[in-house]
Amino acid sequence: MRKTVSSPDVKKPARAALTGGVAVGDQVFLSGQMAYDPEVDGIPADMDAAAQTRVIMDNIGHLLAAEGLDHGDIVRVTIFLTDLGDLRAMNNNTALHHRAWL
Numbered sequence: 672m673r674k675t676v677s678s679p680d681v682k683k684p685a686r687a688a689l690t691g692g693v694a695v696g697d698q699v700f701l702s703g704q705m706a707y708d709p710e711v712d713g714i715p716a717d718m719d720a721a722a723q724t725r726v727i728m729d730n731i732g733h734l735l736a737a738e739g740l741d742h743g744d745i746v747r748v749t750i751f752l753t754d755l756g757d758l759r760a761m762n763n764n765t766a767l768h769h770r771a772w773l
Contacts, residue, residue, distance in 0.1 A: 672696070678733035682707050691734040699738050704730050720757030724764035 676692040676699055683691075684707060692701035706714050706726035714723065728742070735741055750765075752758060 676701070676734050676738055678730075678737045680733040681730045682709050684709075684712065691730075691737075694738055699735070699740060701731060701734055704734075706730075719760065720752070720754070721760035721764050724761045728765060 673693055673695045675690045676694050678691060681691055691704075692699055704727045706718055706723035708715050708718075718726075732742060735744065750761065752761060
């Protein structure tokens, strides 16, 4: 059976039909996480890659917790960066949650 994964702690645009993820059987799939801020209706212009990564990793944690999981249960991660100069900041903040990803 398939169900939508969500958390009230994860902010997303109200106008978009986005879900945090889906749970199918004993697997949970999360996708398209971003550092959305409802006060600016987007990603704040002054939010650097490190800050965005922190928000995204916190959001992922909230979604996993809604299913009784945590970052240690993650099997695979795909991350897209628009600027490879942000790789170190992203890696440093991702590592705070799960060293095995790196």
